Each structure stands twice: as C-alpha cells, then as structure tokens.
Amino acid sequence: xxxxxxxxxxxxxxxxxxxxxxxxxxxxxxxxxxxxxxxxxxxxxxxxxxxxxxxxxxxxxxxxxxxxxxxxxxxxxxxxxxxxxxxxxxxxxxxxxxxxxxxxxxxxxxxxxxxxxxxxxxxxxxxxxxxxxxxxxxxxxxxxxxxxxxxxxxxxxxxxxxxxxxxxxxxxxxxxxxxxxxxxxxxxxxxxxxxxxxxxxxxxxxxxxxxxxxxxxxxxxxxxxxxxxxxxxxxxxxxxxxxxxxxxxxxxxxxxxxxxxxxxxxxxxxxxxxxxxxxxxxxxxxxxxxxxxxxxxxxxxxxxxxxxxxxxxxxxxxxxxxxxxxxxxxxxxxxxxxxxxxxxxxxxxxxxxxxxxxxxxxxxxxxxxxxxxxxxxxxxxxxxxxxxxxxxxxxxxxxxxxxxxxxxxxxxxxxxxxxxxxxxxxxxxxxxxxxxxxxxxxxxxx
Amino acid sequence: xxxxxxxxxxxxxxxxxxxxxxxxxxxxxxxxxxxxxxxxxxxxxxxxxxxxxxxxxxxxxxxxxxxxxxxxxxxxxxxxxxxxxxxxxxxxxxxxxxxxxxxxxxxxxxxxxxxxxxxxxxxxxxxxxxxxxxxxxxxxxxxxxxxxxxxxxxxxxxxxxxxxxxxxxxxxxxxxxxxxxxxxxxxxxxxxxxxxxxxxxxxxxxxxxxxxxxxxxxx
Ligand SMILES: Cc1cc2nc3c(=O)[nH]c(=O)nc-3n(C[C@H](O)[C@H](O)[C@H](O)COP(=O)(O)O)c2cc1C
Ligand code: SF4
Ligand code: FES
Numbered sequence: 019x020x021x022x023x024x025x026x027x028x029x030x031x032x033x034x035x036x037x038x039x040x041x042x043x044x045x046x047x048x049x050x051x052x053x054x055x056x057x058x059x060x061x062x063x064x065x066x067x068x069x070x071x072x073x074x075x076x077x078x079x080x081x082x083x084x085x086x087x088x089x090x091x092x093x094x095x096x097x098x099x100x101x102x103x104x105x106x107x108x109x110x111x112x113x114x115x116x117x118x119x120x121x122x123x124x125x126x127x128x129x130x131x132x133x134x135x136x137x138x139x140x141x142x143x144x145x146x147x148x149x150x151x152x153x154x155x156x157x158x159x160x161x162x163x164x165x166x167x168x169x170x171x172x173x174x175x176x177x178x179x180x181x182x183x184x185x186x187x188x189x190x191x192x193x194x195x196x197x198x199x200x201x202x203x204x205x206x207x208x209x210x211x212x213x214x215x216x217x218x219x220x221x222x223x224x225x226x227x228x229x230x231x232x233x234x235x236x237x238x239x240x241x242x243x244x245x246x247x248x249x250x251x252x253x254x255x256x257x258x259x260x261x262x263x264x265x266x267x268x269x270x271x272x273x274x275x276x277x278x279x280x281x282x283x284x285x286x287x288x289x290x291x292x293x294x295x296x297x298x299x300x301x302x303x304x305x306x307x308x309x310x311x312x313x314x315x316x317x318x319x320x321x322x323x324x325x326x327x328x329x330x331x332x333x334x335x336x337x338x339x340x341x342x343x344x345x346x347x348x349x350x351x352x353x354x355x356x357x358x359x360x361x362x363x364x365x366x367x368x369x370x371x372x373x374x375x376x377x378x379x380x381x382x383x384x385x386x387x388x389x390x391x392x393x394x395x396x397x398x399x400x401x402x403x404x405x406x407x408x409x410x411x412x413x414x415x416x417x418x419x420x421x422x423x424x425x426x427x428x429x430x431x432x433x434x435x436x437x438x439x440x441x442x443x444x445x446x447x448x449x450x451x452x453x454x455x456x457x458x459x460x461x462x463x464x
Numbered sequence: 465x466x467x468x469x470x471x472x473x474x475x476x477x478x479x480x481x482x483x484x485x486x487x488x489x490x491x492x493x494x495x496x497x498x499x500x501x502x503x504x505x506x507x508x509x510x511x512x513x514x515x516x517x518x519x520x521x522x523x524x525x526x527x528x529x530x531x532x533x534x535x536x537x538x539x540x541x542x543x544x545x546x547x548x549x550x551x552x553x554x555x556x557x558x559x560x561x562x563x564x565x566x567x568x569x570x571x572x573x574x575x576x577x578x579x580x581x582x583x584x585x586x587x588x589x590x591x592x593x594x595x596x597x598x599x600x601x602x603x604x605x606x607x608x609x610x611x612x613x614x615x616x617x618x619x620x621x622x623x624x625x626x627x628x629x630x631x632x633x634x635x636x637x638x639x640x641x642x643x644x645x646x647x648x649x650x651x652x653x654x655x656x657x658x659x660x661x662x663x664x665x666x667x668x669x670x671x672x673x674x675x676x677x678x679x680x681x682x683x
Contacts, residue, residue: 116670194662195662196643197666211604214642349677356683357682365665388683446679
C-alpha cells in the first residue's frame, strides 16, 4: 500500500482529517466514533435532506473522480426527477492501475466513505446505496462488508438512519475485469450485469441511471469530504483551496525522489505539490504527467500552474485519477506518450468509432514515432486525429486519451520532430531511431 | 464474332432498348410501398478494409441492439487460430486478428470447432436458483459459473440466457467484455488463469511505465 506523505503544517486536512486519530486500528468503529465519525450524519439528519443538499452546494464541493462536477448540483438533479427508487453509488473502483488513492483512503478511514455515502443517500432520498470497489484486491470487499454491517448494527444505516425514520441499505459490490469500470455509466452497466461499454450522456445517470432510476455516482474521496462539510460548515470548506474549486484533493505523487499519496489544497501549484517528494532531483525536471493514463504532459515551466480543474484543462491535462508523475531528463516524452496512448487504446471499450478505431490509429502514430518508422505528415495527422477523436467522443475516455499526444505536440514539438524528421531520440530511449539515423545518442540503453 | 467492330456498342444499345420498353421498376416511395415481408430491414452486409479483411470486430453490439435477435456471429481469426463464437444464423469467416483477441477472441486448441459440448447443467441451475433467475445478477452468476466449471461453457451460457430471459447476445456480450471471465477450459489455452487476464494487462502497463520513466526502452 502506498504511504501517505507528510504535508506542510499550513495545509489543512479534510478528507484524511481523522486518519491520524484512528491509525492504530482504522477498522475499529468505536474508536472512529470517538474521533467524530458519523457526527456529519447526525448533522445531516438534523438539517434535513434539502438543507443537507443546500449545505453541500454552498461548500462548492466538486467531484474528485476527475470531471469536477459540482456535487450539490448533482444531488439536486437526482431529486428533481420523480421516481419510485433512487440509488447512490460510491465509485471506489480506482481504474488507473498506477494509482491507489481510493483503496488507500478506504483502508485509512473506511468510515468517512460509508458516512458520506449514507448522507448522500439520505439527502437524495435513496434507500439503496452501493459501495463499488475492486474485487481483485484481496480481503477488501469482506472488510468493507464487515464495516457496513457494524455501521448498520450501530444504527447509522439500515432501517432507521440515525433516528430519522429513513431507510438506507448499504451494499458492497466487488467488480473487476475492465479499466472502463471506473466510468460512471460503465459502473452502472456492470451493476446491472451488462457488458462494460459506456452509455451516451445525456440522459445523465442522475436522470436515468441504475435500472433506469435516478442515480448519483460519486467518487469515494468526494463522499469522504461530505461529513466534514456538515460538521464544520460550508463556509469553512469554501475557505480552503481556490475559489472555483474549494477544499482539498488526494493526489498520488511519483518521482525519482519518492512516491506517496498526499492531501493537498486545491489551487496549490504543481511546484508546491511535487516538492512533497523532492521534485525532479539530480537529473532535472523534464515533464509532469498529470491525470494518470489519460493525462497530459506539462513542461518544466508549468510548475506555477495551480492544481484546479480549469487550470489543468487549460494547460492540456486534467485531474483524472489524481496522479502526478515527475519525469526527469532520462525519460523520452514521445515514448511515454506512446505508452499511454497504447494503454488507453487497448482499454477502450470498442463501442464507438473514435474509441475503437480513432484511438488505435492515434496509438499507431505513437508506435511509429518511437519505432523509427514515421510516415510523412504524421505530426499533422496526430493533431487532426486527436482533435476529431476528442470532438466526436462518446465518453470521456476517448476525449482524455488524446491528451498525451496532444500535449506532446503542444509542448514537446522539437522532441517529437527529432523522432519524426531527424530520426533521433534525444533521451536515447527509442534506440532503433538512433541507429536508423546513424546518430546513436550518448547514454542510449538497450 | 467477338472481333466484329462496333458489336459491343450494338449489344449495349440493344439492352438499353429492351429496358426502355420494359415496365418501370421505380417505386414512388413513400407514397407507394414496396411489397416485402413486414420484418424485412434490408440485407446485412459487412464492410472490408483496405487490406481486404472484414472490418467487423465481433464486438456483438449490433447483435445486442437488434430487436428481433436475428444477428448472431462467430468465426475464426484470419490465421484460423482463434474461435470466437458459433452462431446459427450467420458465420462470418474472418476478423481483424489483434482487435478480435482484444475484444472477444479467446484462443482455443481445436480450430475445427463444430458444436458446443453438452455438459451437466445442474450447477447452472443451482446458481440460477440462488439468484432467483434474475438477469440483473448476470455478473455474479457468470463469476460463480466460472468458479464451478473453471470456465464458461457455451451450454451454460445458453442455459443462462434461456432461463433468465436475457438475450444470448447480452449474456455473451457481458461474458466477453470482462477480462477475468474466460470461455474455454484453462487446460486448452495459453491465456493466464482466470482473473489474471486484466491484472496482466495492468502489470504490463506498470512495468512499461517504470522502464520509460527510468529512461529505458519500454517496448
Ligand atoms: C475512463 C474513465 C475512468 C474513470 N475512472 C474513475 C475511477 O476510477 N474512479 C472514479 O471515482 N471516477 C472515475 N471516472 C469518473 C466517473 O465517470 C465519474 O465522473 C465519477 O465517479 C463521478 O464522481 P464525482 O462527481 O465524485 O467525481 C472515470 C471516468 C472515465 C471516463
Ligand atoms: S459485431 Fe460490432 S463490429 Fe461487427 S458488425 Fe456488429 S457492431 Fe459492427
Ligand atoms: S471507451 Fe469506448 S466509447 Fe468511450
């Protein structure tokens, strides 16, 4: 399990606020309650469903699953639809294989996630809440099922949620076998027992989701922030982070100097965040890969970029899985982009043309560049294709899978041209190219 | 005969003339309707790519979308190594190899597959009973089936479809789109054990990422 990093004392902790107090045994409900667990649920029951949604909306909380949709709006949208049943799903699948944020959060404070999930169900009037996690993580489903049973026995869920007279049944569902399971409509499909291919939105799940009922899908870290908001107030939350994206986020850092998960205030600069693992180290910073397998590469002078949804999109990356990878001078950005695009193409579901063929063609351009067999016009073709795939995408996967190559075109054009036009790889990674160009670069390794 | 100059032209004009005096076949649609069976929706035709191979990836989405379940598909990859599915109405011979493996193709030992084997279905019936014949529990049922048989035998999938009422295309589509599910016995395939397939894809990505960040070749 990836370790949590220590953050500067000035940085507030919200999502992980209780983890220190319950570190001795995170799975002990009594200890968690003594440390303040389920206070937020009590506050929600006191305020009532509408008041709870208003409070969450006022806090400015936005989804931590990547897209950053305002959570209050999402909940309200689900209540605006007449239905005999509503569902709330906590998305703890954690699709990015290199990121363990969701699993680490559930292991450090499972109660915050369960509490947030029950509050969400209470607020939108759902009697069924589902906690979806990876079933290929040994023991996780069983432990969470045990935790949910304890929570129901303690009266914080089940027939009568914290004395409100409302019923919320929490079910833990283990899923595996597809990268796309992280996407909300795919998650819903899987829970319905269907193949892992996304649906077109709209209609959004809040209108027609699980079994065609209004469904709220929230990332586990989003839900874990909700109890804190209800205990400390929306204003206290809104005061943290940046104005357009308040609060904190969990990021997973990886660099030559170290790796780990940290809770950072939204709007902190990428430089401040990467300093937590000592920056790029001796070799010097080449690029930051922000957003996981579908993320974008940002150049060294992007260290001032604030970690917010809008600023990252602007720069050609996104929050995505919350992963930030520091690539130093040894790495070849073209090769990295090729790897990412290839992975994204392999994992795509195949439902739509941009997904099935567009991403494949895009990844072939990357393969050609890294293998020393580029075709004339490949750079322009990549740019056009990335644009068209993003414009015609059925789900966000294709849209964001273009970021890797698009950001290389935008920031690392000379390095790409070295591959495409001059048949050299400055980092000496793509060796066939160096040989083909007759200019084996120093430090080339097999 | 064939060398008489102008003969081709004469023949061509002859055809034009006979056609000219034949009754016209144009139907003034939509005012007039053609006399075809009410179920007729045109003929299915698969497209070929620039290499002459079928573009169909056997992704099963058309079969899932078809309201009267008339589309079923199956066949071998271009090198005759991978059997995908055997459907009565149509059997399409070839597919793009790589994409087919990725989507739904699983390697099978005997390429000469004819029929699916009959199996003891009691385990299927028990699993169905435990889940109340509810197609919503398709994924857990498929996982339990795999645990019971070691793989997902076609006979079991057919039974699942028959007893839950879920179309075979839906059952098959779900079974092929999750990588931890497998369609043939572990003994006859080279694919990693059930449950490992998706992990292997993830592990491959992780080690390639490690190598690339260390400045080593990742391909
Ligand atoms: C390819 C893909 C993978 C995704 N993976 C995850 C994931 O692993 N976890 C997650 O919470 N959201 C993931 N999402 C985002 C979800 O679709 C959804 O937006 C999110 O769960 C909503 O929660 P939020 O509003 O709290 O962010 C993914 C989206 C896409 C397109
Ligand atoms: S199976 Fe998929 S690729 Fe083949 S024809 Fe049907 S929809 Fe198209
Ligand atoms: S991944 Fe296939 S439609 Fe988005």
